[in-house]
Structure formats: structure tokens, C-alpha cells
Amino acid sequence: MKLVSLLTFILLYTPSVYSQDELLNILSDELDREWEVLKQAEEPAYYISYRVEDQYTATIGASLGSIVQHNDNKVRLGQVDIRVGDYTKDNTREVNSLYGFNSYGSYGSHNLPIDNEKKAIQQALWKATHDKYNQAVKAFRLVDSQDDDKKEVSDFSKEKSNEYFEDHSLVVPNMDGWDKKLKRLSSLFTENPYILNGNVNISSSANRSYLVDTEGTKVVRNKYRTQLTISADIVTEDDEVIPFHKTYNVKFPEDLPSFESLTDDIEGMMRTLDQLRVAPLAEPFTGPALLHPRAAGVFFHEIFGHRIEGHRLKSDTDGQTFKEKVGTKVLPEFVNIYSDPTRKDYDGKYLNGYYRYDDEGIASRKVEVVKNGILKTFLMSRSPLEKVKNSNGHGRSNIGLKPVARQSNLIIEANETYDHQELRSLLIKECEKQGKEYGYYFVDVEGGFTRTDRYATNAFNILPILVYRIYIDERPDELVRGVDLIGTPLAMFAEIMAMSNETEVFNGICGAESGNVPVSAVSPGLFVRRIETQKKPIEKQKDILPILERPKTSQTN
């Protein structure tokens, strides 16, 4: 059945012969033509790359039983990178100027013809290369005019060039039938008069990505991603609007859970919303807590993962939490962490952060970051550090932005584990020790954010959507609302006491300076000796519940 649907939706079927990819040939030809001249210019370029993405995106959105969005979009975007100077010092170096920082980092992208019309593509690339070369020359003059103390650190690593070519067939997402499914799923929310919004959206993309450079790299990849999001808002009796959502990340729409399973999830979500509607508001708290594996995944992504992204440690504006800590203990000794973009799944569960080559054309690889609590290395793009000179295949960005070191599949494992009941017992014991009536259990989160720069508090904020109090006595667990989990990284790492034997995958999209990239965090559950919470911002609107009854849902639903 699956095989049939795949064959049906093959857009272009040509033999996977490298030389038969017309666009690749056009890019290579124009790159050669430019390189011949610019490498011999008065201020010569030492590196040029062309990155192009064919992006096909289909989106359908339904709200409370009606289709409100249905878009298909196809674009071809191009990005030119030119480096003037040499590998040790070039135009991309961050320096101060009269007008602020050297702004070469804003690469920019431009539309290219979707058709493989050679002259049209060549002219667009030629114009972009001309503009980019002029910017690079100006930026390099500024870099060169300044003394700087980072001269022992190169600006661009020397790497082996790669050739990789994926089949030229791009599978266009099969969205057939999803409009009906979304209508029916979103109409379930109309059963509850306190639910203001109930939306179900699906977005599926197929991207063919090209990278050619003057070092000989030719990497052509196909990337697919599908995301289904269910979101709803409910109004409490005190006019607070509580949002709740659930997201599914898979490769193709047909990989999503069945309609019946999604229906069950929405019904479960509505039950949770009903409970949240009457749940008490929590006060700020400090004390012991359990983090469900999904919440723990986000926790590690935010407070640890962003601090091992190599390029940050090069910046004088960054907090550089771990810069000088390689070889030292940064986490409890039972903790191991690695980043592995080569993995497509974990225990059969889809991983969002898989890729074969990064956006600088470097082969992805597994990187052991923490072994027995000891920091081993960082995630690296082609921006070297004093002690880590080469990329390990983590240079990632959206097209139009400069690739920097980003997370992929961050996997946390423990040498010794406990089952959930044992963790609960540890929590209760710790509560008693600290004289607390209860501890917190963070079951689900919608995401989080962190700051790593040194101009603001180097803190993190995890955004839970499902939080329970676990009482030390016989009282049942109590659902609460309005809680955010906050803290500072080093203090928090010291409080991790134990990990569970259950592991879960959190798939998401991470937004940072190089754009939104798909990532995963795989983690066991955590027992943390002391966490801190603050009150969540409240969205309150007076008289928000409609005066009149909602008109019926469409009978077709």
C-alpha cells in the first residue's frame, strides 16, 4: 500500500546519474566561470560556494471544523558565500566597526528560476556573486585594518571535499484526504463550549538541496519533513486563556498516526483542558522535581545543548559556559551525552535531527560530547576553536543565513537508572528532607528558550504545559497551571540526582541565529534535587466567552 502511494507521487523520475542533474551542472559551470576570474582578482576570493534549495511546501489548516488554509508553494532559493583573505583570516571575522559589528554574516537568499533555464539561473547567480564579492572585499578590508587577539584561531577550517548525490526523484508530499481529516479532527473541539480555538494544521515539505564549492564539494540531498500540530485554548472561570498543543514530526504525511489515534489524542487533550480549566494556579516554588523524559529532553536541549555549540564559544559576547571545561566534570558521572545526526530513529521512534551532510557539505557524524560526566568536545561547524580545529558535521542553517554549529539529535543516556516508582520515592524522600509538602512532576512541555550571552542573566526557561504536584502523603497527584521552570545552567546540572529507565524522543524545531532547524532530544526522565519555578505570563481577557451559542458544526463533519 505504501509502495503504491510513493510511486504515484514521484514528481520527476530520472536515473540517478550525477551528470544528468541539470541544475547541478548549471551551478558548477557558473561557479567555475566566476572562480576563474575572482581567484585572480586584485583582492582574490579564496573560497566560493553556491547553495540552492528547491522547496516544495504544502499546508492545510482547519479550525473548529472548517478549512481555513490550503496552500501549496514552490520556490527555488539561492545563497552565495564568498570568502576573501585566507583560511586563517577572512571577511567573515566578527570585528567592531564604526557602524557596529561587521555584518557579512547576513548572507541573504534570492529567488532563482524554478525551471532549469541556464541563462536565467546563471545571470541571477552572477549578479548575486558580484554583490557578495563586493561586500566580502569591503568586509575584509575592515577585518584587515584591525589588530585582533584571536589571530591564532582560523576563520574557516580546511576540510576534505565531499561528493554526494541523492536520487533525483523528489517525492512530493501526498496530502490527499488530509483536508477531510483535519476538518473532522478540529470539529471535535466544538463539543466543548469553553474551548475558544481548536486548530489542526499539517505542513509537509520536500526540499532538494544543492551545495557546490570551489574546494570540489558537490552535495545534493533530498530532505522531507511533515509536522502536524493540534492546538486549542480553553477559558477558565477567571477569564484566563490556557493554550495547549501537541505536535507530531515525521518524514511523510502517511507516517503520521492514524485518524483514530489522532482522535483519541484530541479527546485526551480535551479532558486535560477540562482539568486545567479548574486546576489551581501554582505559586513560585523551589524544591525537588521529576521531569518526564520529554520534558527532560527539552531541558537538556536548552540548558546544555546550546552551550556546546562551538561557534558561540568564539564570540566575546557569549557567556562561554564550557569553553575551558573540556576534560573536566560538567555533569554527574552517570550521564553520557552524544549528538548523532546519522541516526534516523531511536528505539524505532523517528528522529527529526537526521541528515547525511550538513549545510557546509561536511559529512555528519556521531560526536561524543559527555562521557561519564566529563566534557569531551563541542559541536562544530567550519568555524574552528583554539582546541577544536575541524568541523564535525554540525554546521546548519536555513538558506539565506550563515551556517553555525547547531544541535541535531541530542541523545542523553545514563549508566545507572531507576524505574518511575523508584524516582517518585526518591522525590518524596527529598521533599521530606527539605521540609516540602510536595514536589513537582513536569510531564509535558511546549518548548523553552535560553540565553547564552554575557549581557543578560545566563538563564533558561522551560515552558511546561502539564505539571502535577506529587504530595508526600496519600493525596493523589494534583494538576496545576501557570508554572514555568527556570534556572541557571551550572547550578542546575549540580542538582541532577538520578535518571529513569524510560526514554522518550522530543522532536521539534530549534530557532537560533542561523534559523529554524529540525532537532531531536532523547532523554530519560530526571530526578532533580532542587528546581525553581515562576508564574507563567497570563493571558486574560474580560468577557471572552461568546454571548450567543456557537452555530452548529457543519453537518458534513
Added chain:
Amino acid sequence: MTTYRLIFSAFFSLLCTINLSAQQNDTIMQAMVDELERNMVELKMEGHKKPFYISYGLFDGTTVNVSASLGGILYSASTPFRSKNVRVMVGDYNFNDESLNSQFEESFTYGFDFWSVPMENDYYGLRSSLWKSTDNIYKTAAKLYEEHLELLNRKDSSAKDFEYRKFAKLPARELTIESQQESVDAKMVESLLRDVSSKFKTFPKITESNVYFNQNTSTFYFTDSEESRVKVSSQTNVLAFVANRITDQGETVAVYDYLVSSKAEDLFNAERIDKTINSLISEMEKNINSRRFDESYVGPVLFLDEAVPSLFSNILYNFSTSDIKDANNAYLGPTNAKAIDHHIGSRIGSRSLTIKLTPRLEEYAGTSLIGAYHIDNEGVIPDEEIILLENGIAKNVMTSRTLTKPTHKPTGTESGPGVVHISFDGESNESNLREQLLELADEEGYDYGIIVRKMSNTNLLGVFKLNADGTEEYYRNALVNGFGQQFLRKVKNGLKEQNVYNIAGGSGVTSYIVPKGLLVKDVNIEPSSNQTKTEKPLVPNPLGFKK
């Protein structure tokens, strides 16, 4: 008949078979009417008044955007859209929630419609969307009305300077104009644009060229508690051309032009397209071979051809109603005493100049007026003719249903001026204007006068210096300064003969019937400073490149 048109016709006949049934279309109106009636009867918040007026406007349409360069498609999309305007008013026609400016904390959400409209003709879905918007806007309106009443009670409403807005009461409007126009097939337009954009391949010095097609097909549905029922279809099509070239001095010279029509097939006329592209290339060459305008000029200018409607597009907004005085509102500031609205009946322009709007006029002298419309966004049918300026005397301003003066009455121009008809009782011969230009220039101490034939949206232009011997010299990169209603007084002379233009702008298309030329005194023209220079490309343009 050209090849383009033949291809187009074939696709069009296919498209015409795709037609929504009447029943489906009625679903939208039925949902609007039913939900409006329910809300008028039942909607009431405790302690507040019911709404006295509700209107629903809904645009249902498709936008087709295709762009191409040198035979390759850059972007292509056919995007259906639906948007709605919901107005809920509390109080009465004389005094209501819109009558005064408010300090009410939630008023920022007032009228802002964040509830999506279903893309399908889903009766209950449409009603739900209207229901939520109505509820949201009503609650704010009801609270605002209470606040306004309180303000009214605090102020001395009999005071001479007490001003507030009234809402014009209108009889029910019934209007149905359903055209057979369907959206074009984007694939077909792609094929045409590949051909059209390929024409630039024969100009190897051009550094960038793009051809854009935009089609907007929509049906406007409107109903209100005055029992109006409106359903009007319309379509506009624009084919635009942009080209630029980097000169040997590193200066980028850009040129553009566009064609507008109510029928897409009219645009794809090979002869017309060739003419437009050739004219663009000539204009580019003319610019490249010309000198930069580098002086400050204040003197007479003869606006000819396309420059005339561009001139008035900058001036026309002055014929709008002025708002109420509100000394307490720092954001609005005091009412502009110079506004034309305060000088109705007075002379504000040249005695020979007349400006009127004919928004419903669809054709003039054999040319389609694409800006014409039959009903505005407030559901008001405009008069056949709205005289703004007659022989230099201010007669009227474009007025919405919100009235700020007792003399106001809605003109049905909330969707824009539509069709602007400007006439000047002047010369029948252009050479007379040229002579007068030189005479006036001489009086100002110039040995040349200036002629402007085309202006961009940014008022950037190339100008012609008219020398005493009748010869013309072209200069690029000039800028006209200081448009405003004072221009109306400065019009010294004009041509009786008229041209017709359809000008596409940010708010749609406006049609102009204008004199072929107008001579205006005391115009300030300066060199433009917004020209950036770049280095000359080291690598040759691939268009002309041969290995």
C-alpha cells in the same frame, strides 16, 4: 491575432467550464444574512445596549502571481483568499461607539478581525467565523459606547466647538453584478511568461530583468442591518516589466513599465508586449547615455503624458474629510485648518481646472477604465459623478459613512477614487505650452524650462531641459519635491485634449482621464541622492558571455 492570444483563448475556454454553482455562492450570502439577523435580535451584553447596526463584508477570490526572468519561472502561485470586514455599532446613528476618540484600554482590538474565514462554502463554518468576530467587536463597541456617553455628559455638548462623528443612515442597497471571469490557470501564465521574459535575452547588457503577472479575481459580498444585499465580481490583471543595468561607472539604472486590463488575455498581445519592452530598452539606453541632473530648480514645469496622472495621484488624497477636533488626543493632534474640507466653496485651484470622480464609469473614449467600481467597501453605491473641484472652487471631499460635519454625505469612495476625471479649459496646441514654459522660465532667470514625461512612485524622474531654440536635452536622476494641494493653484495652463490611464498602486488600480499636458509654476526639482554605486562586475555578464 497573435500566438499568445490563441494559446490564451484555448485555456480560457477550458477554464470557463469550472464554475461554482449558484447554490454554492449563495451559501456565503445566506450564512452572512442568517448570522447577522441572529445577532441583531439576540446579541446583548448584560448592562449594555444592543447593537443598532451590523455589517458584514466578505471578499472571496483568488490571486495569481507569476514572475519570470529570461525564460525561467521565478515564482508561481495561485492563492485563494477570503477576508471579512465586520462592523458592529452600539448607540444610534447620531451618537455611537465610533463618535469620539477613546481612552478605553481594549479599543486596540476594536474591529481587528483575527478569526479566519473558512476557505470552503461551509455554511456553519462561515457563520461561526462571523459569530466570533461579531461577539468580539460588539463587546468592545458596547463598552466604548458607555465610555462615550460618559464623556458626552461631562462635556458641554451645546458648546460651539464640540464635535463628534455621526454615522450616515442609508436605505437598503441591492446590487448583483456577477461576471463570468474566472482565475487564469497559473501553468498557462507560466508558459506565456517564459516566452515574454525570454525576449530580454537579446539584450546582453541588461544585468537583471523580471516580468511579473498579477491577477486578482474576487467577489465582494456585503450585507447589513439596513437589509442591503450586495454581490459584485471584479478582476484586475497587471503585467509588469522591470529591467536594470550596471553602467561602466558602477551605477545601476532601472526602468519599469506595466500593462493593466480587466481581461488577462488583453495583456498577452505580442505586439503590445514587444512595444513595451522596446520602449523600456530605449528608456534605459536614454538614461545611460544621459547626464545626471545636478542643480536645484524652482520654476515652471510642463508635465506631459504619463507624468500628469502621477502628479494627481500625489495630490488627490487632500480631498478627504478631516477628522473631528480632539485636543485631548495627542496622537491625532489638532485638525489641519488648511484641509480642503474646511474650504468648500472657496477657490483653491486654477480657475480653469476641474476635478471630478466618476467611480462607476467603465469606459471612456473606447478605453476600459479598470479602476471603476459599483459599490465601496462600506456598501455605499457612489454617485455617477462627484465634483471635487470646479473651475478652481472646492466643491466636495471624498466622504465615508462616518460624518464629521453636518454638510457631509457619503460619497461611496471608501474603496478609493476609482475614476478621476481632470479637465483644463486651456490650450489645444502643445507648442503654445512649450512657448509659455520658456517665457515663465525666463521670468525666473532660467534659459531653459523643464518638461517631465514620466514619474515613478517615488517621484524619481528623468527630466527634459527645453532650450530656447526648441531642442530638448534629457537628464536622469531628478526628484520632484513638495506635492500638495498648493499645486492646484500653481497650474498655469493645460491642454484640452485628454489621455486615459489605468494606474496600478498599492491600493489597487485608479483610472485617470487627464489633460495631455499641464504647465505648473514654482515646481522644485532637485538631484536625487538615493543612487548607490557599486563596483563594475569583474566577471562578464553570462548573457553575452562566450567561452
